[in-house]
Amino acid sequence: MDWLYILMPISGVTIFWPGLIILGVGVGIIGGFFGMGGAWMVTPGLNILGFPMAFAIGTDIAHMAGKSLISTMRHGKFGNVDYKLGLIMIVGTVAGFEVGAQMIMWLERLGSVDKVVRYIYLVLLAFIAWMVFHDVAKRRAKQRAAAAAGQEVDKLATGIEWHKTLHKIKIPPMVHLNVAGIYCSAWLPIFVSFLTGWLAGILGIGGGLIRMPALIYLMGCPTHVAVGTDLFEVMISGLYGAGSYTYKGRTELVAAIIMLIGAAMGAQVGSVATKYIKGYGIRIAFGLAVIGCIISIILKLIPNYFPEAKAATDIMATWLINGLVVALSAYITVKMVQGAKREIAAKKARG
Amino acid sequence: MKALWKKMIVAVTAMFLLMPMAAFAAGGGGAGIVIVADTRKLSGLMAWWSNMYNESHLYFTLLTIIIIPTVGVIFGVLADIVMHFIGIDLKHRDLAEH
Numbered sequence: 387m388d389w390l391y392i393l394m395p396i397s398g399v400t401i402f403w404p405g406l407i408i409l410g411v412g413v414g415i416i417g418g419f420f421g422m423g424g425a426w427m428v429t430p431g432l433n434i435l436g437f438p439m440a441f442a443i444g445t446d447i448a449h450m451a452g453k454s455l456i457s458t459m460r461h462g463k464f465g466n467v468d469y470k471l472g473l474i475m476i477v478g479t480v481a482g483f484e485v486g487a488q489m490i491m492w493l494e495r496l497g498s499v500d501k502v503v504r505y506i507y508l509v510l511l512a513f514i515a516w517m518v519f520h521d522v523a524k525r526r527a528k529q530r531a532a533a534a535a536g537q538e539v540d541k542l543a544t545g546i547e548w549h550k551t552l553h554k555i556k557i558p559p560m561v562h563l564n565v566a567g568i569y570c571s572a573w574l575p576i577f578v579s580f581l582t583g584w585l586a587g588i589l590g591i592g593g594g595l596i597r598m599p600a601l602i603y604l605m606g607c608p609t610h611v612a613v614g615t616d617l618f619e620v621m622i623s624g625l626y627g628a629g630s631y632t633y634k635g636r637t638e639l640v641a642a643i644i645m646l647i648g649a650a651m652g653a654q655v656g657s658v659a660t661k662y663i664k665g666y667g668i669r670i671a672f673g674l675a676v677i678g679c680i681i682s683i684i685l686k687l688i689p690n691y692f693p694e695a696k697a698a699t700d701i702m703a704t705w706l707i708n709g710l711v712v713a714l715s716a717y718i719t720v721k722m723v724q725g726a727k728r729e730i731a732a733k734k735a736r737g
Numbered sequence: 738m739k740a741l742w743k744k745m746i747v748a749v750t751a752m753f754l755l756m757p758m759a760a761f762a763a764g765g766g767g768a769g770i771v772i773v774a775d776t777r778k779l780s781g782l783m784a785w786w787s788n789m790y791n792e793s794h795l796y797f798t799l800l801t802i803i804i805i806p807t808v809g810v811i812f813g814v815l816a817d818i819v820m821h822f823i824g825i826d827l828k829h830r831d832l833a834e835h
Contacts, residue, residue: 393778393779393783395774395776395779395783395784395786395787395790396772396774396786396787396790398774398775448801448805449805451802451805451806451809452805452806452808452809452812453809455806455809455810455813456809456812456813456816459810459813460813460816460827463827463828464827464828464829625802625805625806628801628802628805629798629801629802632794632797632798632801632802633794633795633798634794635772635790635794635797636772637801639786639801639804639805640783640786642805643804643808646805646808646809646812647812650809650812650813650815650816651816653816654816654820658820658825658827726823726825729824729825729826730823730824730825733824733826
């Protein structure tokens with residue numbers, strides 16, 4: 387069975403290559419569907435397959451750039467990418483990320499910062515999960531109220547409407563974001579992207595997990611446009627990150643390309659699935675993914691208080707993340723296949 | 738005698754030329770970790786790739802950031818062809834809601 391293993395030319399480790407393809411398929415589906423890079427799933431996955439951590443991060447970022455490009459191409463064709471919004475946000479994201487990263491280096495000089503970062507991450511994720519499910523509950527309440535009055539709730543109605551308040555700020559210059567259907571001050575996307583970039587810089591993550599809900603709840607983007615535009619951002623930041631990590635010698639391109647074979651298929655499935663699933667369906671699945679992420683971080687924090695539990699919590703965190711990737715990928719794939727079947731049958735019926 | 742002088746000049750010149758590299762290799766304060774790819778077990782394309790890594794991180798980086806999007810576009814276009822063949826409409830999304 388030697389042919390199932392490949393020697394990586396840079397890191398010098400021997401890797402089970404079908405594992406890379408399977409990992410690529412899983413994160414491709416989830417990334418294309420939710421509009422995020424998925425580093426929180428890939429990096430531990432690569433580490434489990436045998437990559438040293440430094441190479442796991444660089445390789446993940448390199449594959450993320452290619453995968454996001456594939457997903458952005460697909461979402462762009464569906465009209466889900468607001469390129470103008472994406473380009474405005476890059477300014478804030480880059481500036482915010484640099485400020486956040488500098489801040490972390492400053493905090494590191496003051497003392498141990500790892501635990502603090504994990505707690506901030508945990509609080510932030512808990513807030514995002516609350517926001518998603520609070521929004522879903524409020525929209526359902528609206529639906530029930532409309533049904534009681536014998537009416538139907540507006541298709542564009544949302545539960546949380548913070549964006550409406552933010553859109554009232556009229557500091558010039560004002561911008562029309564046609565794809566997202568937003569008219570607001572240009573400072574709003576700059577501020578939102580600075581905030582999300584700053585948080586990503588502090589937490590040392592790509593930021594898709596934060597930016598996607600920020601685009602929905604603070605900018606007021608429809609869910610599909612938030613997914614597509616976020617992927618456009620991930621693609622650009624991924625290319626920058628890939629360049630940076632590769633220059634430091636921490637990227638295993640052979641592994642990234644093998645992963646891309648799987649991710650190319652997965653990204654298509656995830657992106658096309660957004661065609662068949664309503665915006666609120668995507669939000670609920672996203673909320674569940676965030677809850678999975680919260681539990682895995684809690685499991686990583688437990689050994690700080692009970693060091694003897696480290697081995698058990700590490701295994702549990704690994705299985706949780708793997709289980710989450712498999713479950714979400716299976717759900718999205720089934721929905722995509724069902725939707726595609728319906729579409730093809732309808733086409734045939736029309737002749 | 739002439740040959741001895743020649744050898745001495747070569748040795749001194751080589752020492753001056755190589756000394757900075759030896760100093761760098763010795764690591765000085767705060768020198769970064771240098772990872773070198775082991776090319777002994779590799780051949781063909783893999784050996785060429787890891788040799789490039791050892792010789793120039795700049796060329797290695799430039800090629801990586803060209804190859805990644807190129808591979809992405811190729812796979813994206815291939816998947817487009819497959820999706821069209823299956824019969825999925827890739828240009829329209831009917832659901833218009835939040």
